[in-house]
Amino acid sequence: MDTLLIKKADIAKVLGMQSCIDAVEEAFRLYGQKKVQMPIMGYMSFDNYNGDMRSMSAYIPDFPIAGTKASTVHPDNPNRQMPTLMATIILIDPSNGFPLAIIDGTYITSMRTGAAGGVAVKYLANEKIDTIGFIGAGAQARSLLDAMFVVRPKIKNVKVYDIREPRAQEFEKYCREKYNVEVQLEGRIADAVTGCQIVNTSTASRQPLFDKTVVSPGTHFNAIGADAEGKQELSPSILRDAVLVIDDWLEASHTGEINVPVHMGELKREDINADLGEIVTGQKKGRQSEDDITVFDSAGLAFQDIVTAWKVYNLILKNEEIKSQLHKINFAE
Ligand SMILES: NC(=O)c1ccc[n+]([C@@H]2O[C@H](COP(=O)([O-])OP(=O)(O)OC[C@H]3O[C@@H](n4cnc5c(N)ncnc54)[C@H](O)[C@@H]3O)[C@@H](O)[C@H]2O)c1
Structure with missing residues (x-):
């Protein structure tokens, strides 16, 4: 089984703001109904570098999908021509733990x-x-x-x-x-x-x-x-x-x-x-x-990232052209 590697350009092709808002609204609804698991965010400070890193996870049983995001914030990065915030998301199948996709989290975070x-x-x-x-x-x-x-x-x-x-x-x-x-x-x-x-x-x-x-x-x-x-x-x-x-x-x-x-x-x-x-x-x-x-x-919140990544994953599965061009990795090899 392959894990999909999904980059910003692929996300931008399938995800519009309206559908992102719909997904995030649905996730807030499920959270309000106490149907989302979300442990408190893990946080580390890189004091010497004016930066930090967070790890954020969520499980939404109704879909069902789970996942985790690692993200960093370095406010001095614009001076280095780098984004302040960078992130990577791993989308996990909760039924067997399989990593379905590794997705650019920087664009998903903004969206x-x-x-x-x-x-x-x-x-x-x-x-x-x-x-x-x-x-x-x-x-x-x-x-x-x-x-x-x-x-x-x-x-x-x-x-x-x-x-x-x-x-x-x-x-x-x-x-x-x-x-x-x-x-x-x-x-x-x-x-x-x-x-x-x-x-x-x-x-x-x-x-x-x-x-x-x-x-x-x-x-x-x-x-x-x-x-x-x-x-x-x-x-x-x-x-x-x-x-x-x-x-x-x-x-x-x-x-x-x-x-x-x-x-x-x-x-x-x-x-x-x-x-x-x-x-x-x-x-x-x-x-x-x-x-x-x-x-x-x-x-x-982590569930905003996971619901958005899940939306992107499903939109890409339905799009044969984008799907066929994606990089894939088999971790079992
Ligand atoms: N709440 C969330 O979900 C969430 C998500 C992503 C980022 N953030 C936070 O939002 C902030 C902005 O993130 P970004 O990715 O847009 O960063 P960015 O560096 O792309 O943009 C921040 C902008 O704010 C400007 N700025 C800094 N201090 C200012 C001040 N005192 N007055 C006016 N402008 C000022 C900077 O010049 C810069 O253009 C960061 O603190 C980031 O950690 C929050």
Whole structure:
């Protein structure tokens, strides 16, 4: 039996954002119904290299599929012309343990991260969205942008701020060419927040990026960047007053947007309104009024990776042309 080796170009040929959002939404639904096994993420810090590594596993019996992802985050990598985040996924047949595929996890991580932001917007943001903002214009920002246009296709304006201006310019080009909308490059973070109905933050920041006073009523935040202890993008005062939705308490309180305020005693478990699975399954309510501020804290969960990789694997099995050209490896040889 062969294990498939699936690279980014193959994934890009079969996986669109709409189908990724559908898969990730279904996985959040199953998680909300307690039908997913997911041990807490393993984490190691490469202190000398300003980097880290995580190992993340999940088992979704309904499909049935299991798998694990090894991923690294090195915020200095853009200076080396390398991605900040790199990852590899092994997809496992839970019935016999066979490794079905080894899949590029870098692209899947971006897709599933954008998709989770899309699911959060679908359930938590206001319906009428004209203007969206981005703080941080890297890899995750692009997939978040794609997801925003799937769930709120009538967006007219995009504002962006990045501490590295060339990155904001590349994002602007991508956005204009793909969606033909107005893009404003902002010189100050606050200007990329005020007046937006959705704001996506995806930086490696370790301190709040802006103050509550610049937030317009009704804004939905996707807080994506914090995925390790000590990382933080939003001010605790925004989190405390918002309808606060996390992806998972154990992961979010260790590594997500809430990790710093929870450890500082500035935020308590009672301040969390729901997790996204509870919102998707209708067990809990999100936004109550047009003026509510809503926040989705995405620490990033293993089942998002596994469900996305499973989707890709199945799409590739159905595509004879791509399947026949794939590299395969027989580990038993
Ligand atoms: N929650 C999740 O599921 C998830 C998934 C993937 C990545 N992440 C995290 O998201 C963050 C971004 O990942 P990426 O792959 O897009 O990285 P990236 O390096 O491609 O992009 C990050 C961008 O943020 C900019 N930036 C850094 N500090 C900033 C600041 N203070 N203000 C404005 N811009 C700033 C950088 O210049 C860069 O362009 C990382 O912290 C990563 O660990 C989270």
